Amino acid sequence: MASSEHGESKVTRREFLMGSAAIAASIAGTSLSQAETNPAGDSKLEALLFLLPLLSCPTETSIRITALNDKQPAEAVIEMRKEGAQEWERKKPALKLAAYEIFNWTVKDLSRATRYEYRVLLKQGTDETWRPVAGGSFTTQRKGPANYTAVLMTDPHTGSFPAGSGPALTLDKVVQNASRAKPEFVLDLGDNVAWPGSREFPQKDPNGAMNAYARYRRQIGPLSINAPHFAILGNWGGENGKFPEKSIEIVAAVRRSLLPAPDHKTYPQGGSEKEDYYAFTWGDVLYVMLNIQTYSKPSNPEALPSLMSDVNQITEWTLGEKQMAWFESTLKNATERFRFVCMHHPAGGNAGDPMNTLYGRGGARAWNTGEQVKIHALMKKHKVQIFFYGHDHVFVDDVVDGIHYTLPGSCGAPWKFTKAETGYERFWPDSGHAQLDVTPEKATVTFINVEGKVLHSFSVLPA
Numbered sequence: 001m002a003s004s005e006h007g008e009s010k011v012t013r014r015e016f017l018m019g020s021a022a023i024a025a026s027i028a029g030t031s032l033s034q035a036e037t038n039p040a041g042d043s044k045l046e047a048l049l050f051l052l053p054l055l056s057c058p059t060e061t062s063i064r065i066t067a068l069n070d071k072q073p074a075e076a077v078i079e080m081r082k083e084g085a086q087e088w089e090r091k092k093p094a095l096k097l098a099a100y101e102i103f104n105w106t107v108k109d110l111s112r113a114t115r116y117e118y119r120v121l122l123k124q125g126t127d128e129t130w131r132p133v134a135g136g137s138f139t140t141q142r143k144g145p146a147n148y149t150a151v152l153m154t155d156p157h158t159g160s161f162p163a164g165s166g167p168a169l170t171l172d173k174v175v176q177n178a179s180r181a182k183p184e185f186v187l188d189l190g191d192n193v194a195w196p197g198s199r200e201f202p203q204k205d206p207n208g209a210m211n212a213y214a215r216y217r218r219q220i221g222p223l224s225i226n227a228p229h230f231a232i233l234g235n236w237g238g239e240n241g242k243f244p245e246k247s248i249e250i251v252a253a254v255r256r257s258l259l260p261a262p263d264h265k266t267y268p269q270g271g272s273e274k275e276d277y278y279a280f281t282w283g284d285v286l287y288v289m290l291n292i293q294t295y296s297k298p299s300n301p302e303a304l305p306s307l308m309s310d311v312n313q314i315t316e317w318t319l320g321e322k323q324m325a326w327f328e329s330t331l332k333n334a335t336e337r338f339r340f341v342c343m344h345h346p347a348g349g350n351a352g353d354p355m356n357t358l359y360g361r362g363g364a365r366a367w368n369t370g371e372q373v374k375i376h377a378l379m380k381k382h383k384v385q386i387f388f389y390g391h392d393h394v395f396v397d398d399v400v401d402g403i404h405y406t407l408p409g410s411c412g413a414p415w416k417f418t419k420a421e422t423g424y425e426r427f428w429p430d431s432g433h434a435q436l437d438v439t440p441e442k443a444t445v446t447f448i449n450v451e452g453k454v455l456h457s458f459s460v461l462p463a
């Protein structure tokens with residue numbers, strides 16, 4: 001990896017390059033041409049990157065930018081300027097990149113709540129001059145009451161479907177729709193990636209994960225160049241607690257390379273060194289991003305009721321002691337007037353049938369089951385307004401004790417579960433995403449289907 005700022009990856013460079021070649025081989029020849037992923041069709045930019053930049057970990061003074069080189073060795077630099085300024089400022093010395101190498105910059109010394117433009121420039125072979133190859137813009141972290149828009153997406157299961165198939169086209173469309181809102185960031189609520197066996201079997205090598213994460217990056221490129229992503233894990237992410245630690249770590253290393261998230265040092269709220277749970281402030285809102293998958297360990301892994309199951313009993317869904325203690329103190333210390341919690345599914349279940357209940361389905365219906373009882377009580381005590389989740393692939397908005405349990409549909413997965421499976425009385429089976437508009441007075445969530453139609457909207461008031 002080109003960077004040492006975010007710790008050593010457990011995937012060796014050789015393994016990664018082999019995996020990168022596998023990614024290239026598997027994606028080459030698909031209908032996803034570089035031109036389609038070139039930012040905003042900007043003809044001034046040349047398509048010399050295998051993966052467009054992904055913005056992550058925005059703070060008041062810094063941003064992390066990762067991209068993946070294409071097949072030619074190259075040198076790369078990054079330039080930035082405040083929006084509207086004329087002159088580009090070169091922020092980092094040039095990085096030397098091998099074919100299909102990830103490059104990774106954390107740009108520092110930025111100003112708070114400010115819109116910046118950036119561009120990546122490359123030199124290949126005997127090139128004398130730098131060529132701009134990708135770019136975009138972003139806003140640094142806001143503190144205190146502010147107006148802004150964010151978007152929520154969940155369950156594309158990217159890696160399960162061939163390029164050009166219906167689910168992949170759905171994600172492309174949702175990415176376009178979401179980009180139109182000019183969100184300041186994106187919340188990815190899990191099952192962002194999936195590949196055959198990722199839910200059922202421990203991973204012995206990083207190849208499946210690399211392929212799926214690379215495809216996800218490829219598809220979200222038009223959004224990821226302009227809006228930092230904050231992702232959490234779903235049960236298809238290959239990091240479920242029923243797997244051995246070693247195989248979880250193989251996949252986690254790929255995730256941290258290709259879909260980096262904040263770690264315990266990024267924000268004052270802290271979180272996990274493994275970038276799997278964390279919290280951040282944006283304006284007057286606290287976002288707490290939780291991992292329900294990795295710390296839930298089945299009591300009898302040999303006797304799970306089915307290959308899809310992660311636990312033997314519903315009470316085994318857990319954040320684990322460390323994450324729960326952190327969650328509790330994060331809420332206790334919160335000063336933001338809006339508080340939103342995100343998790344792939346509740347730490348319990350109450351669905352249409354016993355199998356789906358054990359699988360964690362049912363959203364608000366599961367508020368008083370398993371460890372969700374405790375999570376719900378903490379959310380109530382600390383005035384959390386919305387619990388955002390994924391997993392059930394339909395739009396849902398139910399309220400318990402004034403807390404919205406809100407599921408922003410699916411932005412790809414085609415399986416639309418019915419009342420028989422989920423138990424929901426009211427839901428929208430469309431694909432799509434949710435838009436979150438925050439003002440000092442209220443926060444409004446709008447469900448938008450893949451055709452751009454508004455399905456439902458609600459607002460919450462500050463605590």
Ligand SMILES: [Fe+2]
Pocket residue numbers: 190191234235236344390391392
């Ligand atoms: Fe899921």
